[in-house]
Amino acid sequence: MNAGEMAEETPLVRLDTSALEAAELMASRRLPALVVVDKAGYPLSVLPASQVVRFLVPAYVQDDPSLARVLSEKMGDHAADKLAQRPVRDLLPYDREELPVAQHDDTVIEVAALMARLRCPMVAVLKSNRMIGVITASRLLQTAVTPRDERDAS
Amino acid sequence: MNAGEMAEETPLVRLDTSALEAAELMASRRLPALVVVDKAGYPLSVLPASQVVRFLVPAYVQDDPSLARVLSEKMGDHAADKLAQRPVRDLLPYDREELPVAQHDDTVIEVAALMARLRCPMVAVLKSNRMIGVITASRLLQTAVTPRDERDAS
Numbered sequence: 198m199n200a201g202e203m204a205e206e207t208p209l210v211r212l213d214t215s216a217l218e219a220a221e222l223m224a225s226r227r228l229p230a231l232v233v234v235d236k237a238g239y240p241l242s243v244l245p246a247s248q249v250v251r252f253l254v255p256a257y258v259q260d261d262p263s264l265a266r267v268l269s270e271k272m273g274d275h276a277a278d279k280l281a282q283r284p285v286r287d288l289l290p291y292d293r294e295e296l297p298v299a300q301h302d303d304t305v306i307e308v309a310a311l312m313a314r315l316r317c318p319m320v321a322v323l324k325s326n327r328m329i330g331v332i333t334a335s336r337l338l339q340t341a342v343t344p345r346d347e348r349d350a351s
Numbered sequence: 352m353n354a355g356e357m358a359e360e361t362p363l364v365r366l367d368t369s370a371l372e373a374a375e376l377m378a379s380r381r382l383p384a385l386v387v388v389d390k391a392g393y394p395l396s397v398l399p400a401s402q403v404v405r406f407l408v409p410a411y412v413q414d415d416p417s418l419a420r421v422l423s424e425k426m427g428d429h430a431a432d433k434l435a436q437r438p439v440r441d442l443l444p445y446d447r448e449e450l451p452v453a454q455h456d457d458t459v460i461e462v463a464a465l466m467a468r469l470r471c472p473m474v475a476v477l478k479s480n481r482m483i484g485v486i487t488a489s490r491l492l493q494t495a496v497t498p499r500d501e502r503d504a505s
Contacts, residue, residue: 223488223492224493224496227490227493229383229488229489245488246472247467247471247488250466250488251467251470254460254463258460262461262464265458265460265461266461276495304422306408306412307416310408311416312405313413316401316402317401334403335383337400338400339379339381341404341430342430342431342434
């Protein structure tokens with residue numbers, strides 16, 4: 198099995214995708230992160246769901262979490278409006294997480310080594326410089342702990 | 352809505368659970384991480400799937416990733432045996448990731464503030480000092496971007 202065969206489809210967003218659209222994708226498909234690609238489909242960065250949550254918390258609450266207790270439950274009412282006004286670009290962390298990249302003909306052990314070295318939970322798979330999918334750590338474990346004959350049969 | 356209502360069930364493992372059992376849980380349910388609890392059900396740590404992948408990569412390949420290319424595809428054949436011999440305890444990173452903890456009566460905004468401050472994708476929810484579930488960042492976004500009337504109807 199190579200990286201191309203292990204890769205799974207994932208929703209892609211662009212820097213100018215609305216943050217609300219990104220949040221709705223994460224919410225409805227329960228994704229921990231989205232891959233941000235450029236116009237040519239090359240992966241630029243990863244937007245973690247926790248970063249979107251961070252954007253929803255007012256700065257004064259981030260500075261003094263005890264204020265959260267006294268706030269009424271208004272966050273949900275304004276979250277959609279707040280997100281609708283911003284593109285994904287504005288939500289990316291300053292220290293952007295780079296998405297590690299594997300080639301479609303890399304072996305399982307090459308992908309595992311990359312993941313291990315960078316301690317990352319997800320790797321983008323490229324073919325002819327275009328992203329064809331991602332391999333998550335749990336997907337890699339699925340390949341690694343499934344006996345070879347079961348894998349071949351499925 | 353409070354943290355107890357948002358919390359979702361997640362599989363729990365103990366320090367002495369076999370690493371193979373943990374890997375199989377991650378593989379079959381496609382989980383990015385498992386929560387490790389003590390005998391009383393109190394959360395101790397998080398075992399990320401990427402850490403299990405790391406354990407499967409031989410040290411000499413971690414040191415020199417170019418060796419991965421020349422290795423044959425044997426990892427899968429030995430992965431299960433290698434994992435079966437170790438408890439979860441041995442796979443936890445030295446700099447253990449602490450799982451942030453919320454109380455069941457915390458508000459959505461309190462959970463969001465905790466997640467934002469610690470930049471973590473998952474929070475354990477406690478009731479009477481026992482873990483009743485987790486809230487992931489995507490679950491929190493689901494609450495935040497769903498209009499209140501739709502939430503009440505569901």
